[in-house]
Amino acid sequence: MDNIMWDSKNYGENFNFVHEYGKEVMNLLEITEGMTVVDLGCGNGQLTKQLADQKVDVYGIDSSEAMLRTAREAYPQIPFLCEDATKFNIGKKVDAIFSNAVIHWIDDQEGLITNIANQLKVGGQFVCEFGGKGNVESIHAALEREFRKRGYVYKRGFYFPTIGEYTAKLEAHGLQVRFATLFDRPTKQEGEDGLANWIRMFNLLPFQVQGITQEEQEEIIRIVVEELRPTCYTNGTWYADYVRIRIKAIKQ
Numbered sequence: 001m002d003n004i005m006w007d008s009k010n011y012g013e014n015f016n017f018v019h020e021y022g023k024e025v026m027n028l029l030e031i032t033e034g035m036t037v038v039d040l041g042c043g044n045g046q047l048t049k050q051l052a053d054q055k056v057d058v059y060g061i062d063s064s065e066a067m068l069r070t071a072r073e074a075y076p077q078i079p080f081l082c083e084d085a086t087k088f089n090i091g092k093k094v095d096a097i098f099s100n101a102v103i104h105w106i107d108d109q110e111g112l113i114t115n116i117a118n119q120l121k122v123g124g125q126f127v128c129e130f131g132g133k134g135n136v137e138s139i140h141a142a143l144e145r146e147f148r149k150r151g152y153v154y155k156r157g158f159y160f161p162t163i164g165e166y167t168a169k170l171e172a173h174g175l176q177v178r179f180a181t182l183f184d185r186p187t188k189q190e191g192e193d194g195l196a197n198w199i200r201m202f203n204l205l206p207f208q209v210q211g212i213t214q215e216e217q218e219e220i221i222r223i224v225v226e227e228l229r230p231t232c233y234t235n236g237t238w239y240a241d242y243v244r245i246r247i248k249a250i251k252q
């Protein structure tokens with residue numbers, strides 16, 4: 001995925017649900033005191049801190065300097081490194097790699113899985129959750145239709161695999177899958193502008209790439225939000241149609 005300019009302040013204030021759900025994923029990790037864990041795609045470091053609180057030797061890794069600045073300010077005692085997920089290397093093999101809501105952003109899945117397998121000790125755990133097949137499909141489809149009407153191309157830059165597709169990739173790299181699930185998780189978006197804010201936060205890329213003016217972006221968002229109201233707005237609350245894939249695998 002091309003480089004995105006993250007708004008780390010807005011993310012921290014309005015997108016806390018990402019970390020809240022991440023806590024459930026963390027429960028899949030078998031934690032022993034002193035083990036070395038990488039939080040891959042740590043963002044503002046909230047989950048990294050929770051790992052540190054469990055007395056593990058944790059490293060936060062992210063490719064966004066804006067997010068890392070926020071993480072370092074909040075948790076100066078934790079090492080946060082600016083590295084590409086497909087190349088990170090902390091200088092020693094690790095006991096576990098944990099990743100929440102990040103893998104769907106990465107274009108080079110082959111490079112990513114190769115690196116994860118290389119950085120884990122034998123017996124090391126890879127625990128992750130990210131967008132699975134069908135994730136936010138109604139939002140993407142509505143944006144795509146509106147882009148097309150206006151003569152723009154809507155680039156679907158995310159990777160949302162099935163369980164079969166992803167577990168086969170992991171096993172081909174010596175990561176034996178012990179647990180995998182794919183499930184619908186309609187995800188609440190706070191406030192009357194919840195869905196519009198989600199699109200503003202996460203769908204920056206198609207807008208940035210095409211150089212669409214701010215005014216037209218807002219017009220597109222307004223139209224798409226109204227189109228989605230019948231399916232995504234229930235009892236006064238907006239929901240994004242998230243589908244999650246959650247996996248635990250062990251390095252052989």
Ligand code: BEZ
Pocket residue numbers: 101104130131135136158202203242
């Ligand atoms: C997700 O977490 O599922 C997601 C976030 C941003 C864009 C697309 C999907």
